[in-house]
Amino acid sequence: MSATGGVAGGGAGTGYASIFVQEDVSTAEVDRLEAVHAPLADSVRDLVAATIQTCVDEDEVREVRAEVDALVARLRARRIDGPAGVRYNAEGRSWSWGNAVVGERNAVAPPLDVVRDPDDLVHAETVLGVQYEGPPGMVHGGVGALLLDHVMGVAASARKRVTFTGTLTMRYVRATPLGPVRIEARVDREEGRKVFVVATLADPDGVTVEAHGVFIVPSWAVTDA
Numbered sequence: 001m002s003a004t005g006g007v008a009g010g011g012a013g014t015g016y017a018s019i020f021v022q023e024d025v026s027t028a029e030v031d032r033l034e035a036v037h038a039p040l041a042d043s044v045r046d047l048v049a050a051t052i053q054t055c056v057d058e059d060e061v062r063e064v065r066a067e068v069d070a071l072v073a074r075l076r077a078r079r080i081d082g083p084a085g086v087r088y089n090a091e092g093r094s095w096s097w098g099n100a101v102v103g104e105r106n107a108v109a110p111p112l113d114v115v116r117d118p119d120d121l122v123h124a125e126t127v128l129g130v131q132y133e134g135p136p137g138m139v140h141g142g143v144g145a146l147l148l149d150h151v152m153g154v155a156a157s158a159r160k161r162v163t164f165t166g167t168l169t170m171r172y173v174r175a176t177p178l179g180p181v182r183i184e185a186r187v188d189r190e191e192g193r194k195v196f197v198v199a200t201l202a203d204p205d206g207v208t209v210e211a212h213g214v215f216i217v218p219s220w221a222v223t224d225a
């Protein structure tokens, strides 16, 4: 979520004051850091899938666990205290390295590029692997809702306004097989601070989930501008 647009700090009493943080760092430096850290997240994604699928013997599993524990200790040698939050710089570049859907450092997040088309359709594509299974061979319903929620939130948050999910309704039309998926979302209408968004999740054969959502510009984010 962008922290620009006059909402830095999140408003007194909202609990977001320490999460929207402005940093004195150039966009080029943020891009450089992402290029270093994103491949680590990719490798950890592979580790998660390999952990699910491995058939190596038990001694090998124990040895790998010890190596992974050692790597965790190395990474924790210097770290931030708490969540990564949403940060932004004076150039309007924002980054949220821990975000559950698009965090560039978050191996739990599927690699998802969210694109706003010129006609304000927001779309995203990714490939959901074995980490996202619910019913056998199928995408977990909550994972579908997670991706839809985020892409719908981007659609609602046009022009860098902040919106929060108020209500989400999902209709699971048919099961979504693991594999490539596409999410599409667009604003249907607006009423005051409420933004109504419609969206779909689809596999290569068509729509599997239809979603309706009410996204709300929180009262603390309303500016006079």
Ligand SMILES: CCCCCCCCCCCC(=O)SCCNC(=O)CCNC(=O)[C@H](O)C(C)(C)COP(=O)(O)OP(=O)(O)OC[C@H]1O[C@@H](n2cnc3c(N)ncnc32)[C@H](O)[C@@H]1OP(=O)(O)O
Pocket (backbone or CB within 6 Å): 001, 002, 149, 150, 151, 152, 153, 154, 157, 158, 159, 160, 161, 163, 164, 165, 166, 167, 192, 193, 194, 214, 216, 217, 218, 219, 220
């Ligand atoms: C560019 C980069 C982009 C980057 C974009 C990044 C996208 C990120 C997408 C992920 C989004 C998330 O997961 S967000 C995290 C999940 N969501 C949350 O945690 C939200 C928790 N709830 C809240 O913070 C709050 O309840 C709010 C903000 C939703 C509403 O609080 P508020 O601002 O005080 O609103 P309030 O005055 O009570 O109500 C205003 C109007 O909204 C209605 N309303 C209030 N709550 C709800 C509700 N839950 N569902 C429906 N409608 C509601 C009221 O009836 C009223 O309608 P009327 O009387 O005016 O008709």
